[in-house]
Amino acid sequence: SDMIKVNRSTIIKAYQELKSEGLIASEVGKGTYVVYTDEIENNEKLHNFINRFYWDEIYSESSKQNYGDSISKIMKTDHGQRIISLSGGIPCPDSFPEEELKKIHMNLVENDMEKVFLHSPVDGYMPLKNEISNLLLNRGIKASPKEIMISSGSQQGLDLIVRTFINSGDVVLVEEPTFFAALQLFKTIGAKVIGVPIDNDGMRTDILKYLIDKHNPKCIYTIPTFQNPTGITMSMERRHELLNISSKYNVPIIEDDPYGELRYEGEDFPTLKALDRNNQVLYLSTFSKVIALGLRVGWIVAPEKVINKLSSLKQITDLHVNTLSQHTMYEFLKDGYYEKHVKRVKKEYLFKRNLMAMELQMDSLKECSFELPKGGYYIWYKVSNKLNSNSLIRRSVENGVNYMPGQLFYNKLGENNNYIRLNFTYPRREEIVERIKRLKDSIRQVR
């Protein structure tokens, strides 16, 4: 009854490892067997070996899904020493509101020790929710604090929503390409992901109707403003159309909006949540992209009933968001630093976007192109489809430049190898020039 089912591929892998470690012996008449001797070194090797395969075999079905470790790899490589990468979706530390954060932290630790090192309510620190409720008015969203929950970044917001609403086997519609961590999350819980094509006006709502009829989806996940990875913003017409379709077919929308405030040119569009008359939209946002990712403060806007349901899940997930971070963000908003800070980073990121675009365009490479994004974090760069994408990433890393391969953002792996996502907010100005030069050299060399 304690037996564990083992895959054939695991057995083959195990056999090969045992052989290379010298832990297998073959004798005529006895067959092939694992050597277990009194030699400590040998036995340690054997136990290490068993341990490795043992854990692989007992993971839950959902953990066995191939959700990859691309995010933790970025986090790891960028941690500690500052590896200058164009791959992450990270703000530049030079743009942190240093003086303000120092002042706020000193005050909190000196004067409010008890408050900031104790627990907070599961759904978030009420004064912070009040501030966020005010902030949302600028985005056209009227939400009372009861309709807001503070989450550990919008990544957790999405996770809580997905685990609350989606069953294994349910269909989720997403823009294709879309944020790879969302794709991985949907797949991990066993959802069937269907991609909706995207053009310069955002999600193709004409195709959406057909896909809803065909697949009967549970929800639609969208990043309508400065989409990750393409930088595309959904037009007004499509926003209305998407909301109409969502109401008509009764399919709720998850609107993920981490970049909406980072517009460098043109007029702002209202969020879907601002246009939502029938409470069809669950809205996610975060301070990660505008202030600091490491604070891990994001939020969800949803009907009060849904917030309560999400809270009961959050309670058993991590109890609440870090109290010090919540108080920090509350003080930051209350003292009126937020707007000034957004203005300042927008100016810097506009400069960096233009610089990266200029460097890419200078003696431009044949069959490589991009649309200049009007906001957000990324340039979605099309490289010639004659290039082998694996060779290009290998050569680029050898040449000291890293980026996100486009395939990661597609539902159907292996397709669409000719895009790469370049982040222009994290590198310093001079680093952008250097990295793009290296990228272009790599493209030339791989050709």
Ligand code: PMP
């Ligand atoms: N959604 C999208 C579209 C993102 O690009 C990101 C960050 N890369 C997140 C959610 C997660 O952000 P947070 O740090 O708030 O968890």
